[in-house]
Amino acid sequence: MGRYRPPRARGSAYITPEGEATLRAEVHQLWKVERPTVTATVHEAAKNGDRSENGDYIYGKRRLREIDSRVRFLNKRLEELDVVDRLPSSTDKVYFGAWVTLENEAGETVHYRIVGPDEFDLRQQKLSMDSPLAKAIMGKRVDDEAVVQSPEGPVYWSIVAISYVAPD
Structure with a gap:
């Protein structure tokens, strides 16, 4: 057992x-x-x-x-x-289903879609809404900063772009 x-x-x-x-x-x-x-x-x-x-x-x-x-x-x-098959009322903020481009302090950019925990897959740039990074950026606008606590210390992310249309 x-x-x-x-x-x-x-x-x-x-x-x-x-x-x-x-x-x-x-x-x-x-x-x-x-x-x-x-x-x-x-x-x-x-x-x-x-x-x-x-x-x-x-x-x-x-x-x-x-x-x-x-x-x-x-x-x-x-x-x-x-x-969730509809757009949020305010598409200038990060909500469920958003495609978000983030930049860290080193200038590296990442691109994620905020999805539910049943469909997240980082290889496909799908980030779970229950993850610390997604929780930190939810409700924020472009140029807002988010802080995520990691084992190495705080990591600062800046929101570069928000879209609710899938990129090509």
């Missing part, structure tokens, strides 16, 4: 329409494509006799449990999410 881990704190319940579509596509892929394939593999492996030493059967059953668990989690999460 594994080490006890307390339940993770729930993230914010906001998601972009693109993020919702991605989660729904994952549910479809798992439930309609992958699960039937794994079920067929387990069924064939069960015909081979002794299941205690049958790798296809053992690992197939484990994968079915993983798929069922993930689908159950995604369905519950999709029920509680609020899809």
Whole structure:
């Protein structure tokens, strides 16, 4: 039995329409494509006799449990999410869904979109609204500064640009 881990704190319940579509596509892929394939593999492996030493059967059953668990989690999460598909009333401030260009003290710039915790991916420049950086810049305008506490000390960011239209 594994080490006890307390339940993770729930993230914010906001998601972009693109993020919702991605989660729904994952549910479809798992439930309609992958699960039937794994079920067929387990069924064939069960015909081979002794299941205690049958790798296809053992690992197939484990994968079915993983798929069922993930689908159950995604369905519950999709029920509680609020899809934000409209622009905020004030587009000159940083809010959910904004594309933000930031510059640090060294002159390095980064470009992020503020998204929900279920869809963040830094490789795609998607920053979770629950992250310290996003919390520091929320509600700020262009040329405002934000301070983020890091293990090395405070990091100062300046907001260079805000847009609610995806860059090309």
